[in-house]
């Protein structure tokens with residue numbers, strides 16, 4: 001069982017994610033669009049620059065709902081930081097840290113810890129907003145709560161590893177490096193239950209993305225192009 | 231036009247589901263909107279209808295979900311496997327619910343302006359109306375407008391004779407105002423500009439048309455323009471019933487007429503959706519191939535002449551506070567927002583903005599053709615227009631200028647219903663009252679409030 005779940009499943013996860021996402025992007029790309037959908041005022045800068053701004057800062061949302069903008073911008077920014085932070089779990093860049101004279105472990109402990117708490121709070125606020133506000137409650141269904149709760153569960157287990165009883169990152173790192181280099185012989189599967197749960201939930205999320213509304217992280221480029229292009 | 235008789239039963243169910251499944255093949259915009267919505271609730275926050283009375287079915291997402299959930303059920307992997315857990319739901323056979331819901335969206339596109347993804351719920355609305363139309367469910371009032379327009383080339387069903395009589399009357403009015411002959415040329419072949427107003431600007435609020443005639447006169451271009459006694463109404467309700475074939479059929483006579491008249495410009499009047507169809511859809515989409523003329527708009531044209539210093543005004547003719555309502559189709563859909571302001575500021579003493587304005591303006595509550603539907607007058611008066619009326623009263627304006635016959639009709643009824651203390655009219659109307667001809671503005675005191 002362990003062998004299957006921790007040696008085989010991760011590859012399926014990645015495969016499903018990549019195939020799923022590519023398929024969705026492909027169908028969007030190939031679907032024909034007769035006629036322009038331009039929405040004025042069109043941006044002064046180039047279409048792509050304005051879309052990048054939209055993706056990074058959510059200006060449309062800022063103009064209409066500052067509270068939601070606050071919650072959701074922090075939430076997404078934290079997600080992005082966490083994503084970057086996790087790269088270090090899989091591979092490290094000692095030379096880079098040395099060049100910048102940063103103690104990477106201390107830095108990641110502090111910044112990772114802070115971001116972990118921030119995203120937890122943001123996710124809880126977004127969850128409250130889902131049933132606290134009439135107009136959002138009306139449009140919230142199982143997929144919406146599920147997505148938030150899943151992310152929250154992943155965040156909580158992640159935080160437990162950082163703030164809970166001692167967690168040995170080194171074992172996990174070795175596991176991933178062996179997994180990615182396909183060195184199954186002699187691979188040690190981490191036994192820490194919190195990590196195991198965190199890892200499985202994260203995979204569930206990754207598999208779920210291409211089939212859910214979380215696809216909006218890619219779709220935004222398509223939809224914004226439609227209204228910003230003249 | 232769509233089906234004459236309403237389709238019912240299993241045939242109805244199958245047709246609806248098939249039309250929704252067809253979204254998978256495009257257009258891209260609809261397909262994306264089926265897959266993409268983070269369900270953040272921003273659209274409801276900025277929607278004039280939901281603002282007016284926030285019932286669940288008026289929440290833009292709930293309305294759009296009428297189609298989206300059926301699409302999920304039949305055309306997505308997650309919906310097929312997970313069903314309701316993925317937000318999928320089969321069509322329950324109640325098409326009347328679609329009709330009622332989709333004829334409560336004004337198609338104003340305000341939601342798209344603020345949605346983080348730019349999701350334009352009016353596109354889904356139009357699809358919903360198209361499905362209803364194909365099965366004979368378009369509300370009678372709308373069906374009749376389309377029918378009249380296809381038969382007579384204008385939405386009022388006016389004859390060429392009635393049109394010519396109205397033009398004669400306008401020429402007399404201008405003679406009274408200025409003591410000189412200012413012509414409105416009709417059916418003249420070989421001029422440069424073919425003026426296509428909404429019929430309302432000839433038959434109901436004709437001052438916009440006299441304003442245009444005066445501009446041509448002042449510029450010494452009396453013989454450079456013409457109207458057509460056959461095609462004098464740019465309004466095109468195919469846009470609103472979702473029926474593309476009707477929209478094109480309604481459009482074609484105008485393009486043919488412009489070719490017959492041999493003009494260089496199709497000179498669109500103060501009608502937002504008419505200009506949007508001509509400029510953004512017909513011309514851009516090359517419905518009828520390459521054209522021997524260009525589509526332009528009267529407000530931009532006049533504003534350019536003002537900027538060139540070719541027109542002079544006596545602003546004291548318009549002393550009252552004036553504000554401008556950006557028709558959604560001119561503002562958000564065509565980007566014409568500065569020109570009307572240039573004209574109004576040049577011809578009025580006290581121009582005031584309402585807030586927000588331009589691309590963020592609130593709909594009058596009669597968009598998407600709803601303004602023509604007296605069967606939902608109560609909804610237009612009490613729900614979809616609430617925010618608009620607040621906006622206007624905040625300005626303290628006594629005259630509301632707007633460049634759209636549908637908006638004007640909506641406002642006339644609003645004024646009547648709520649005893650509002652402002653008059654309604656067009657942009658060139660203000661110009662018509664203040665423009666100097668041979669150094670003198672029109673001599674008149676009996677301006678009708680709102681026509």
Ligand code: SF4
Nearest residue numbers: 267268270271273345
């Ligand atoms: S604003 Fe856009 S993403 Fe948010 S609920 Fe409305 S349509 Fe969906």
Ligand code: SF4
Nearest residue numbers: 277335336338339341
């Ligand atoms: S198009 Fe206008 S009326 Fe329709 S849902 Fe969007 S904001 Fe509301």
